[in-house]
Amino acid sequence: MSSIAAAWRRLPWWVEPVSVVIVLSVFGLYSFAIVSFLPGEYKEYLSPFYSPPIPHPDWMPDFITAPMFIIWMPLGFRATCYYYRKAYYRAFFWDPPACQAGAQEREPRKAENYRGERAVFVLNNVHRYFLYASFVVLAFLWYDTVLTFFPGGSFGVKVGSIIWLANVVLLSTYSLSCHSLRHIIGGNKDCYTCVRGGNTRRKLYNGVSRLNLQHPQWAWFSLFSVLLTDIYFRLIQAGVIPDLTILG
Numbered sequence: 001m002s003s004i005a006a007a008w009r010r011l012p013w014w015v016e017p018v019s020v021v022i023v024l025s026v027f028g029l030y031s032f033a034i035v036s037f038l039p040g041e042y043k044e045y046l047s048p049f050y051s052p053p054i055p056h057p058d059w060m061p062d063f064i065t066a067p068m069f070i071i072w073m074p075l076g077f078r079a080t081c082y083y084y085r086k087a088y089y090r091a092f093f094w095d096p097p098a099c100q101a102g103a104q105e106r107e108p109r110k111a112e113n114y115r116g117e118r119a120v121f122v123l124n125n126v127h128r129y130f131l132y133a134s135f136v137v138l139a140f141l142w143y144d145t146v147l148t149f150f151p152g153g154s155f156g157v158k159v160g161s162i163i164w165l166a167n168v169v170l171l172s173t174y175s176l177s178c179h180s181l182r183h184i185i186g187g188n189k190d191c192y193t194c195v196r197g198g199n200t201r202r203k204l205y206n207g208v209s210r211l212n213l214q215h216p217q218w219a220w221f222s223l224f225s226v227l228l229t230d231i232y233f234r235l236i237q238a239g240v241i242p243d244l245t246i247l248g
């Protein structure tokens with residue numbers, strides 16, 4: 001892994017912002033297409049974009065689909081994430097495009113002109129509320145994970161259930177490594193022995209801090225896992241690949 005990171009650092013500075021633009025654009029367009037036009041419920045699985053499944057009210061126009069009531073939570077969580085903010089400010093706005101010498105000179109807006117985050121970016125200040133909302137969605141995803149191990153009502157393990165489980169583990173790890181969570185759990189305390197449950201909070205804080213060190217990796221791994229899980233289930237549904245049974 002470290003040799004991959006070292007090789008990545010040797011690439012020209014513009015490779016990272018261009019890669020971020022491509023990956024986030026593909027993810028954004030794919031998510032929009034899934035929740036707008038495509039079905040999300042299969043024989044045994046749900047699309048991860050459709051959990052929890054909710055009914056579409058009759059009075060609601062058809063162009064507003066039921067998963068749109070859900071997807072704003074995980075998407076808002078990612079869009080306001082401290083790491084993604086750094087990534088897309090650099091990639092989309094070149095603000096600055098990279099740290100390397102030379103790249104900063106290409107920054108279109110100079111640092112002395114910075115006036116804080118305005119307009120839609122003001123939402124970045126409510127990241128912790130998107131965190132709370134995302135934990136609600138995660139709880140449903142874990143419930144759906146259990147269901148994937150009971151196809152037809154009895155216990156069984158398929159490749160699809162393992163993929164769903166891996167996806168939810170990565171999403172949970174991404175959420176648990178959040179900077180805001182680290183602050184809420186213990187980063188906002190100067191003295192653990194002065195607060196109730198201080199020892200437990202200190203241990204939780206240390207655990208979140210360990211995960212937090214790799215937050216960028218969890219951000220990308222969990223993003224790719226959502227995409228791949230959805231694509232895998234669509235291939236099963238289309239009959240392109242079988243969902244192999246491991247147990248049951």
Ligand code: FES
Nearest residue numbers: 081082083178179
């Ligand atoms: S800082 Fe990235 S999810 Fe909170």
